[in-house]
Amino acid sequence: MFSKEFILKKIGYAILHIIFWLGVLLFYTYFFDVGSTNFTNTLYFSFFLMPITIATTYVSIYKLIPDYLIKKRYALFGLYSIYTFIISAYLVMLSIFFSLIYISNFEYNDMAPATKNIFFVITAVYCVVFIVSAFKLLKLNLKNTEQNNLLKTKILDTQLKLKEQELNYLKMQIHPHFLFNTLNTMYGFALKKADETPEMILKLSNLLDYLLYQADKPFVLLTEEIDHIKDYIELEQMRFNNTLNINFSTNKIIETQKIAPMLLLPFVENSFKHGVLQKGVLNIFIELLCNDNQIHFTVKNTSKKQKPTNSGIGLENIKKRLDLLYPDQYSLKIDNDITNYKVSLILNI
Numbered sequence: 001m002f003s004k005e006f007i008l009k010k011i012g013y014a015i016l017h018i019i020f021w022l023g024v025l026l027f028y029t030y031f032f033d034v035g036s037t038n039f040t041n042t043l044y045f046s047f048f049l050m051p052i053t054i055a056t057t058y059v060s061i062y063k064l065i066p067d068y069l070i071k072k073r074y075a076l077f078g079l080y081s082i083y084t085f086i087i088s089a090y091l092v093m094l095s096i097f098f099s100l101i102y103i104s105n106f107e108y109n110d111m112a113p114a115t116k117n118i119f120f121v122i123t124a125v126y127c128v129v130f131i132v133s134a135f136k137l138l139k140l141n142l143k144n145t146e147q148n149n150l151l152k153t154k155i156l157d158t159q160l161k162l163k164e165q166e167l168n169y170l171k172m173q174i175h176p177h178f179l180f181n182t183l184n185t186m187y188g189f190a191l192k193k194a195d196e197t198p199e200m201i202l203k204l205s206n207l208l209d210y211l212l213y214q215a216d217k218p219f220v221l222l223t224e225e226i227d228h229i230k231d232y233i234e235l236e237q238m239r240f241n242n243t244l245n246i247n248f249s250t251n252k253i254i255e256t257q258k259i260a261p262m263l264l265l266p267f268v269e270n271s272f273k274h275g276v277l278q279k280g281v282l283n284i285f286i287e288l289l290c291n292d293n294q295i296h297f298t299v300k301n302t303s304k305k306q307k308p309t310n311s312g313i314g315l316e317n318i319k320k321r322l323d324l325l326y327p328d329q330y331s332l333k334i335d336n337d338i339t340n341y342k343v344s345l346i347l348n349i
Contacts, residue, residue, distance in 0.1 A: 024128055025050055031124060036112035041103045045115050048098050049125065052091045057129045059084055061136040070140055092121050185239040196238050203231045210261070219258040222295070226250060226288065229268055233286075236272050243277060248286040257290060257349065260325045264288070264297055266318050267343050271301040274341060278302045295347040303341035315343075 028046035029039075036042050064084065068077035099115050115121060186204060189197045210228045230248065237244055268286060275282045282302060289296040315334075322330050329348040335341070 021050065021054060024053065027128075028053075028124065032112050032115050032121075034113070038112070041099070042112050042115070044103050045095065045099045045112065048095050049092070049121070052088055052095065053125050053128050056084060056088045056125065057132050060129055060133045065133060065136055066140065069137075070144075088125065089118075089122055092125060093118055096121065185235055188239065194238075200235060200238055203235050206231050207235075217261060220261045221255075222253060222257040222259045222290075223255060225259055225261065225264055226253065229265055229286075232265060232268060240282060243281055244284070245281050246284040246286070249288070251287075251289045252291060253288070254290050257295070259295065259347070260321065263318065263321065263325075264345075266315070267297070267299045267345070270315060270343075271299050271341070274303065275301040276303050278339065293349055295345075295349055297345040297347075298342070300340055300342040302339060303336065304338070 025046055028049060029043050032045060033039055033042040060081075064077055064080055068074075068080065096115060096118060099111055103111070183204075186197070186200055189200055207228055210224070233246060233248055237246065271284050271286075272282075275284060284302075285298070285300040287296070287298045319332065322332065326347060331344075331346040333344040335344075
């Protein structure tokens with residue numbers, strides 16, 4: 001069953017069409033009545049011409065334009081347009097004969113001057129057809145533009161949701177990786193019953209708070225990321241004792257500057273995970289600098305020349321997150337020589 005709204009809508013369209021064709025009838029009557037002495041005869045002629053005009057117009061706007069022109073089937077559009085023109089021209093000729101035979105009683109001089117010329121009559125008919133067709137084309141173009149914009153919006157929304165899901169997935173991969181390293185360190189201290197264990201638990205608690213509540217935010221203050229890097233370094237210093245030589249320096253840090261959470265910390269993690277002791281010491285150099293609307297972050301640790309280690313879960317995830325959060329706005333360079341492993345990240349902010 002059709003809904004009430006649908007029926008009312010169709011009735012509204014029908015009324016609009018009727019009003020329009022009454023206007024066309026009025027136009028024909030006054031247009032062809034120029035120079036005529038019998039208004040009634042001109043009205044009859046216009047009535048006879050109306051079905052031809054209506055049929056030609058509807059064929060154009062409901063068949064030729066949507067099925068052939070809009071779908072770029074130009075050859076068929078041209079062919080069927082010619083057929084339509086020939087048939088309509090033939091019917092116009094019949095209307096002129098009707099005017100001569102039935103209206104003017106074979107008195108050629110009694111015909112309205114404008115109805116005697118077939119080209120003049122066809123011009124009047126196709127003037128209406130062209131105007132309505134142009135309106136139909138405009139309406140279809142506006143509808144297609146609206147549909148394209150709606151489709152683009154849906155695509156952008158879908159892409160955004162996919163990016164959010166991918167980011168959440170990447171964070172889920174980073175979190176266990178981070179926790180595994182930290183809990184291993186705490187396990188070692190617990191076995192030794194070291195006095196530093198309570199302090200280590202407090203540091204880990206701070207990191208877990210950051211991990212669980214702050215990392216879900218799209219951005220956090222850069223100073224917060226720095227604070228948690230420091231907590232992580234202190235945890236590792238407890239584990240390495242005298243076998244760790246680390247230098248973490250910051251310069252020109254902007255207090256209000258924000259950054260994606262857990263973006264820099266995995267680089268620090270990797271420096272410990274893949275670092276190699278040389279002469280009994282693991283050397284790590286970390287530098288963070290804000291300069292000229294950029295964040296420069298460098299991590300360098302002692303290592304050995306080997307297959308690149310930048311394919312691990314941590315760095316691979318960071319690369320993907322950088323591509324999603326900072327597309328074409330970052331530079332990541334990884335150098336691995338005989339004695340050192342160095343990561344240099346530049347973020348355009």
